[in-house]
Amino acid sequence: xxxxxxxxxxxxxxxxxxxxxxxxxxxxxxxxxxxxxxxxxxxxxxxxxxxxxxxxxxxxxxxxxxxxxxxxxxxxxxxxxxxxxxxxxxxxxxxxxxxxxxxxxxxxxxxxxxxxxxxxxxxxxxxxxxxxxxxxxxxxxxxxxxxxxxxxxxxxxxxxxxxxxxxxxxxxxxxxxxxxxxxxxxxxxxxxxxxxxxxxxxxxxxxxxxxxxxxxxxxxxxxxxxxxxxxxxxxxxxxxxxxxxxxxxxxxxxxxxxxxxxxxxxxxxxxxxxxxxxxxxxxxxxxxxxxxxxxxxxxxxxxxxxxxxxxxxxxxxxxxxxxxxxxxxxxxxxxxxxxxxxxxxxxxxxxxxxxxxxxxxxxxxxxxxxxxxxxxxxxxxxxxxxxxxxxxxxxxxxxxxxxxxxxxxxxxxxxxxxxxxxxxxxxxxxxxxxxxxxxxxxxxxxxxxxxxxxxxxxxxxxxxxxxxxxxxxxxxxxxxxxxxxxxxxxxxxxxxxxxxxxxxxxxxxxxxxxxxxxxxxxxxxxxxxxxxxxxxxxxxxxxxxxxxxxxxxxxxxxxxxxxxxxxxxxxxxxxxxxxxxxxxxxxxxxxxxxxxxxxxxxxxxxxxxxxxxxxxxxxxxxxxxxxxxxxxxxxxxxxxxxxxxxxxxxxxxxxxxxxxxxxxxxxxxxxxxxxxxxxxxxxxxxxxxxxxxxxxxxxxxxxxxxxxxxxxx
Numbered sequence: 001x002x003x004x005x006x007x008x009x010x011x012x013x014x015x016x017x018x019x020x021x022x023x024x025x026x027x028x029x030x031x032x033x034x035x036x037x038x039x040x041x042x043x044x045x046x047x048x049x050x051x052x053x054x055x056x057x058x059x060x061x062x063x064x065x066x067x068x069x070x071x072x073x074x075x076x077x078x079x080x081x082x083x084x085x086x087x088x089x090x091x092x093x094x095x096x097x098x099x100x101x102x103x104x105x106x107x108x109x110x111x112x113x114x115x116x117x118x119x120x121x122x123x124x125x126x127x128x129x130x131x132x133x134x135x136x137x138x139x140x141x142x143x144x145x146x147x148x149x150x151x152x153x154x155x156x157x158x159x160x161x162x163x164x165x166x167x168x169x170x171x172x173x174x175x176x177x178x179x180x181x182x183x184x185x186x187x188x189x190x191x192x193x194x195x196x197x198x199x200x201x202x203x204x205x206x207x208x209x210x211x212x213x214x215x216x217x218x219x220x221x222x223x224x225x226x227x228x229x230x231x232x233x234x235x236x237x238x239x240x241x242x243x244x245x246x247x248x249x250x251x252x253x254x255x256x257x258x259x260x261x262x263x264x265x266x267x268x269x270x271x272x273x274x275x276x277x278x279x280x281x282x283x284x285x286x287x288x289x290x291x292x293x294x295x296x297x298x299x300x301x302x303x304x305x306x307x308x309x310x311x312x313x314x315x316x317x318x319x320x321x322x323x324x325x326x327x328x329x330x331x332x333x334x335x336x337x338x339x340x341x342x343x344x345x346x347x348x349x350x351x352x353x354x355x356x357x358x359x360x361x362x363x364x365x366x367x368x369x370x371x372x373x374x375x376x377x378x379x380x381x382x383x384x385x386x387x388x389x390x391x392x393x394x395x396x397x398x399x400x401x402x403x404x405x406x407x408x409x410x411x412x413x414x415x416x417x418x419x420x421x422x423x424x425x426x427x428x429x430x431x432x433x434x435x436x437x438x439x440x441x442x443x444x445x446x447x448x449x450x451x452x453x454x455x456x457x458x459x460x461x462x463x464x465x466x467x468x469x470x471x472x473x474x475x476x477x478x479x480x481x482x483x484x485x486x487x488x489x490x491x492x493x494x495x496x497x498x499x500x501x502x503x504x505x506x507x508x509x510x511x512x513x514x515x516x517x518x519x520x521x522x523x524x525x526x527x528x529x530x531x532x533x534x535x536x537x538x539x540x541x542x543x544x545x546x547x548x549x550x551x552x553x554x555x556x557x558x559x560x561x562x563x564x565x566x567x568x569x570x571x572x573x574x575x576x577x578x579x580x581x582x583x584x585x586x587x588x589x590x591x592x593x594x595x596x597x598x599x600x601x602x603x604x605x606x607x608x609x610x611x612x613x614x615x616x617x618x619x620x621x622x623x624x625x626x627x628x629x630x631x632x633x634x635x636x637x638x639x640x641x642x643x644x645x646x647x648x649x650x651x652x653x654x655x656x657x658x659x660x661x662x663x664x665x666x667x668x669x670x671x672x673x674x675x676x677x678x679x680x681x682x683x684x685x686x687x688x689x690x691x692x693x694x695x696x697x698x699x700x701x702x703x704x705x706x707x708x709x710x711x712x713x
Contacts, residue, residue, distance in 0.1 A: 027668045028077060032069035034657035035062075041590070044612040048590065048619070055653040056595075058222045058642070063653070067642070067673050070656065074637070074670040081696045083709045087497070088692035090708070092118060093436060094493040095688060100431045102394055102405035102417050107160025107182065111137065120147040120683035124154065137185070143167060147683045148676040155200035155208070156182065158264060162235070164200040164208060170643040171678025173197065173596075174220060177210065179235055189236055196225065197597070201259050203285065207234040209245065209258040209267070221645040225597050226252035230269060246271065246281065246292065253599050260285075261308045262354075262399060266331070267292075268305045274603030275483050276521070277301055282313070284331060295334045302518075307354045307399075309376060314342060314359075316352050321345035323517035326352050326359070326378070342378035349486075349517045355397030355404040356422035360384075362395065366446070367458055367488055367515050371395060371406075373425065382425045388413065389444075391488040397422070405430060410489040411462045411505070412439040437496045441465055444489070449508075449542040452534040455523075458515070459508035459539055460489060461548065464499055474503040474702055475549035477540055477577070481510030481532035482561035482604055484521040494691050501706040504548050508539040510565075512604070526606040527617055533568045540569075540576050552578050555698045556634075559583035560647055560679065561604075567623030567655060570634055578667075579698045580634040582623075584647050584679055587655040589622035590615070595648045624654050632665025635701035639690060641677035649673065667701065 036051035055063055078084055099122065101113035108128055115122040121140035127133060143149035152166040152175045163182045166175040177192040177200065198211040211230045216223035229247030233239070246269050247256045253273045260267055265286050272278040277299035281292040296303055301319040308314065311331040318324050319336060326343035329335075342359075343350065349364040358381065359374040369392040371384040386392055390410030397404035402422055409415040417431040443465055448456045467473055476498055480487050487507055495505055509515040512524020512532045524532040540556065543549050554577040558565045563585020570580040586592050586601070590608040593599040599607075606614040619625050627633075636659060640652035656671035663669050672693060674686060681687035699706055 027666065028073050028670070031073060031660040031669075032066060034066065034660070043590070043608055043615045043619075046615075048625070050591075052654045052657050055657070056222065056648070056650040057219075058649065059219050066653070070671050071673055074672045077668060077670060078672075078693050078696060081700045083699075083705060084692065084696040086709045087695050087699075087706070088688060090497055091494050091688045091692055091695075094496055095684065097433050097435050097493070099415075099433060100417060102407065102430075104405075105160075105398075105401070106156040109160065109182075118684065120685055121150055124151070138165065140167075144169070146676065147685065150682060153199055155202060157202040157205045157208075159205065162188070162202070162205050164202070166195065166198075166200070168678070168682075170676040171641060171680065171682035172221060172643045172645045173678065174645065190239075192233065192239055194220075197228065197255060198257070199259070203232075203260060203264060203267075205235075207232055209233075209260075211247075211256050211258065221643060222595050222648045222650070224594060224599070228254055228256045230256045230258045245269070255597075255600060259305075261305065261313075263308065266305070266308060266313070270304070272600075273299055274600050276603045278303060280305075280315075282331065282334065293331075293334060296336065306352050306359070307376075314352075314376070315339070316350070318518050322519045323348060324350040324352075326350070326361075342376075343374060349514065353396045354399070355395055356401050357399050358422060360395035362392065364486060364488070364515060367460075367486065367509050369393075369408075369488070373422075384420070384425065384427070387416070389489070391490055395420075409491045411444050411460065411491065411495075412437075412442045414491045414493075435493060435496075437500065442499055447542070449538060451511075451531070451538040453531070455511070455531070455535070457508055457510065457535050457538065459506055459542070461543075462495075462499060462505045462507075463548075464502055467502060467504065469547040471544070471547045471550040472553055473549050474498075474501075474553045474555070474699065474704055475506060475543055476503060476555050476557060476698075477506045477508070477536075477543065478557045478562070479508050479510050479536055479539070479565060480558060480560075480562040481512040481524055481535065481565055483512070483601075484514040484518070485561075486514040494688070497695070497706075497708075501708050504543075506539065506543055506548070508535065510535040510539075512561075525604045526614070529605065529617075530621065532565060533572060533621065536565055536569050537573055537576060540573075551576060553702050553704075555579035555581060555702075557581040557583070557694075559585070561586060563587070563647070563652075564589075564623065568621045568626065570636065571623055571626035571628070572621070574631060574633045577634050579701050580636045581639070581694055581698065582636070582652075582655070583639045584641065584644055584649075585623070585638070585651060585655070586647050587623040587651040588625075589618040590625070592647075592651070595650070596645050598647075624651075624658055627655075627658050627662045629662050630664045631662055633659060633663045633667065633669060635667035635697070636669045637694065637697045638671040639674070639694070640671070641674040641679075641681075643676060643678040643682070646679040670697075 039050045039053040096117040099115040103112040109126040111126045113122040124138040125134045126137045140151040149169045152168040154165045164179050168175050175195045179188045195212045201209040213225040227249045230245045231242040233242045255272045257270045267283040269281040270278045280295040280303045283292045284290040303317045306314045325345040327339040328342050329338050351362045353360045361372045363370045368389050373381040392408045394406040414433045414435045418427045419430040444462045510532050556577045563582040566582035593607045608615040638652045638656045640649040659669045
């Protein structure tokens, strides 16, 4: 669910000039017939009909036919919007600039990702030393003819001589591992198939640790996945010989991950049953007789090893510290009662990394980054000056390195890479992109509005200088509100089209997220989930009250858990916004936990099986179940994809079919189903196409022609 891909994070556009009646596109006069079945489930004595249960069968010809018919209606409607192609062209122009990632050293090579501009995937380059000639090392654009296979992860052995890289086909979470000799690029063994929710952790050059599920019965894209296990694979041996390090079939809901400390002395195993809270185990690999030692034996809090020095281990935890703290313990005495603070908890959320033998504390202060450098004993070395208000990340390097690279970005500050001298604290620009816009033309403000229960909620509002607050500005309201995920300031080239045309972008930081630590997160979970929807509704009401916009010019958008947010909001307040764009949303709250890894979301949502109270609460806001017949809903375009194996497309299918039957108003209600994409677009061109259609749909239904489109851009 963390995955906030380009599709989910690109914000959306619109502006000011009325559409002439002659160009008005006719709304669909009818929608495809959605057959109703007679399936009924009983929860705590209450019968709940599920007429579209058949849509959960993603391999059936009947579902494929329904998808084709729905797409025919949707693309027929979109194809008649006169400025749709101009929007796509402008989005391509805005995205067409060189992008570089932070460099990193492995062995005798310096590696970095680079995208020329409109390449579907960034290319991994390398050079020998600072002055070496760059060469293409891995080009994901060559992985498939249609560009829908992407590079999911890369992991080098410590000396840089071997590499395991993961590829994803069609955007799905299932990946394959390819093992090569880094110098010659020679493939060393057969591809390892069917890996899900895993990185690669090398131990020397001989082998590595990875996690995955057994291949599920039925559809690999929708069947429930269980019994995640950690394996050790020795290079050159069959997959069938891989040793199970942790995990079993007695605990089918557990997610398991394995990592090594930088010195490769300790194997760190994390086990979780949900997206929050984990058990922790550590093994001393330098002792051939050692086994995994229990550090934490419950799922009540989050814990992650940051680094070690000998047997001294530094751990970040939110045990007795909702905003996180950094603690130390000796491996000989690892239990929580022996932990001592190195960086104590503060009122701000802490995230810790290491580089060059130092600690870097990234604090989130009212959703803005502040970085402090400490020594390994927790003594403050310095606060690091950042370019402005925004989001900084990437303060990480190996212990012997003298320099690290970090990124900084904000809504109108394109992601820039800085070189940081660890000893002196001096920062210098390493790479600054050249983007087709002038940041001085825009401004960002942060407001704190009042939600339904009196809670103050922060919101960023971005717009072009000189925008008149007259209630007529097309406004894109985008949020998430879940899983302890924070929406921080960040640059999106596609968002600039919305802004340059006079539109407003608003991003509230709802409860359920991580912006103010675990207390903020818990205030938007389970029986508190309604707080998230109330916060979002209050954000819209604030924008209307302050005359940034009005309901006629407001679009609400979000993806994944944010798609649920939009679905719940439009069913509870169908009058709030003119346009609703729920993307890859969790729409059937009574059955979400029965697909793929959905059971792991129960910490945030609860399940309909937990109790009568939880069932009734979920049913009340579940978008599929909350739709009311003969109700006028906003102009809605649901988006999903056929390879989404995180939030299966059946959620969106059921919601769209129910909505098309329930809607009594004049607004179109459509579903756009992408192919060979997953929980987010599988490549840049697909992301641009989807965003262009969302923008066109929003502008058109607001009765607006974007001024720059009207002028020919």
